[in-house]
Amino acid sequence: MTPETGRRASRTSKSWISHWDPEDETFWNGEGRPVARRNLWASIASEHIGFxxxxxxxxxxxxxxxxxxxxxxxxxxxxxxxxxxxxxxxxRVPYTLAVPAFGGRNWTLVSTALLLLPTIAAFFLIQNPDTPFWLLVVLAATAGLGGGNFSSSMANINAYFPEKEKGWALGLNAGGGNIGVATVQLVGLGVIALFATSAGYLVPLFYLPLILLALVWSWRSMNNLTQVRSDVRGQMAATGDRHFWIMSLLYIGTFGSFIGTGFAFGLLLQAQFGLAPVQAAGIAVLGPIIGSLIRPVGGRLADSLGGARVTLWVFCAMALCAGVLVLAVQASQLALFIGAFAVMFTLTGLGNGSTYKMIPSIYAAKAEDAIAAGEPREEALARTKRISSSMLGLIGAVGALGGVGINVGFRESFAAFGTTAHAFAAFGLFYLICATVTWGVYLRRPRIDAVAAPSTAVETANR
Known part of the structure; x- marks a missing residue:
């Protein structure tokens, strides 16, 4: 590592790496891969606790x-x-922009330390049932700090790996984080089984030392990349690109469904089918485990088959699965409901991996378009890498709003009809819309066999 020549003297400490070129085979096979993997594992640990x-x-x-x-x-x-x-x-929006502003390692340390706030708040709130509901909501909302970690972690790790390995690396990073949804449910199940339903305060207490451990790991193992620079104007301008909004829509369907149903599954079993807390917790933990472990497989399939193809298959299957869930709720068939939900979690995991692989592929195609138009290769690649890293985080932010829609849909359906069947029917229709968009934009062959027009190059990047 050599000190960076630039305006920021703070970027010359030993935690900063001034030269990083994962697309150079010699560099990657020599010093690049071990450093990238070291940062990846520490990032997974921090993101896991955040989730x-x-x-x-x-x-x-x-x-x-x-x-x-x-x-x-x-x-x-x-x-x-x-x-x-x-x-x-x-x-997720400010967390994404924080990585180029402060450095991936630096922001990981800050964002991990911030997790102490919602964890301590949860410890006290769950012991005080007389807390006014509005105050409970306000203080519990600080747990959202953990949700921001995903975008900053993905934006950071995206810069470390070459294009050919992004699907697997991002899948591991995201899947390792996503499984935190299942881990906390396992902790809850263990508390209920070993102690009682009155010992909920032990769940947040369990995480306090783990947050400190993740802090130490990040401090010792992670780096900052000097070339990852803040380009807020360019990043915000990229949100005007139609592919940003299309991919956000698709990620609402995949990740929004994963996080929304992951949050709600246990409560659904309790409210819809009347299961006791220990029964609901024991079943609910399975869904996030499946969805999280399968996510890297979605990235790997996208690497080999094309992200758009995998995403299309996923949405068609999710629409079918939503129909089965409607039937299961209407017929009060708990076994069918659980089985269909297990399939749904599998599909959301695959879709999370495939859609996230599509994003850097789209921006890599844009870079090739710019190079073909005469822009210097290094400049085009550096600019699109900065933008694609930010888009991973920003699309992750929009996609997470799908989880809000899922829970609001359950709430409104339950309040109006006393059942969640209507919510599942609406979700199924949305998945069909996502499937149609995926096919229409990224898979449908153009009527005119034009020669590598820029828009065609981007839209065929994931075939």
């Missing part, structure tokens, strides 16, 4: 029962989860 804290209230609502002095209705609990999801989604 666990973000989803901690999906477990704690199972402890909010009359026997423990709580009087919250199912509609209020769905509202609580919606607010926590919303805060996490919104925070």
């Amino acid at each position: 666990s804290v973000w989803s901690i209230w999906s477990v704690l609502v199972l402890f909010m029962i009359p026997e423990n002095g709580f009087s919250a209705t199912p509609e209020q609990k769905f509202l609580l989860l919606s607010v926590v999801t919303f805060v996490g989604a919104v925070l």
Whole structure:
């Protein structure tokens, strides 16, 4: 590492790497890969804890029962989860922009330390059933800090890996984070099984030392890249590109469904089928585990088959699965409901991996268009890499809003009809729309066999 010549003297410390070129085979096979993997594993650990804290209230609502002095209705609990999801989604925007502004390692340390706030708040709130509901919602919303970690982590790791390995690397990073939803539910199940439904405070207490451990790991293992620079104007301008909004729509369908149903699954089993907390927690943990572990497979399939093809298949299957869930709810068939949900979590995991692979592929195609138009190769690649890293985070932010929609949909359907069947029907229709958009934009062959027009090059990047 050599000191960077530039305006920021702070970027000359030993934690900063001044030369990083993963597309250079010699560099990557020599010093590049070990450094990238070291940063990846530390990033996964921090993001995992972040996801666990973000989803901690999906477990704690199972402890909010009359026997423990709580009087919250199912509609209020769905509202609580919606607010926590919303805060996490919104925070993904500033978290994404923080990586180039402060450095990936530096921001990981800050964002991990901030997780202490919602964890301590949860520890006290779950022991005080007399807390006014509005105050409960406000303080629980700080758990959204954990949701922001995903975007900054993905934007950071994207810069470390070559294009040919991004699908697998981003899938591992995201899947390792996503499984935090399942981990916190396992912790909740263990607390209920070993102690009682009155011992909910042990769940956040369990995470306090883990946050400190993640801080130490990040401090010792991570780096900052000097070439990852803030380009807010360019990044914001990229949001005017239609591909940004198209990919955001698709990610609402995949990740929004994963995080929304991951938060709500246990509460659905409790409110829709009347299961006891220990039963709901024991079943609910399976869904996020499946969806998280399968996400890297979605990235790998996208690397080999094309992100758009995998995404199209996923949305068609999700629409079918939503129809089965409607039937399961209407017929009160718990086994069918659980089985269909397991399939749905599998599909969302595959779709999360494939859609996230599509994003850097699109911007890599844009770089080739710019090079063909005469822009210097290094300049085009550096600019599009900066923008694609930010787009990963910003699209992640929009996609997370889908989780808000899922929980709001459940709340409104339950309040109006006493069942969630209508919500699942609406979700199925949305998945069909996403499938149509995927086919129409990224897979449908153009009527005129033009020669590598820029728009054609981008839209065929994922075939």
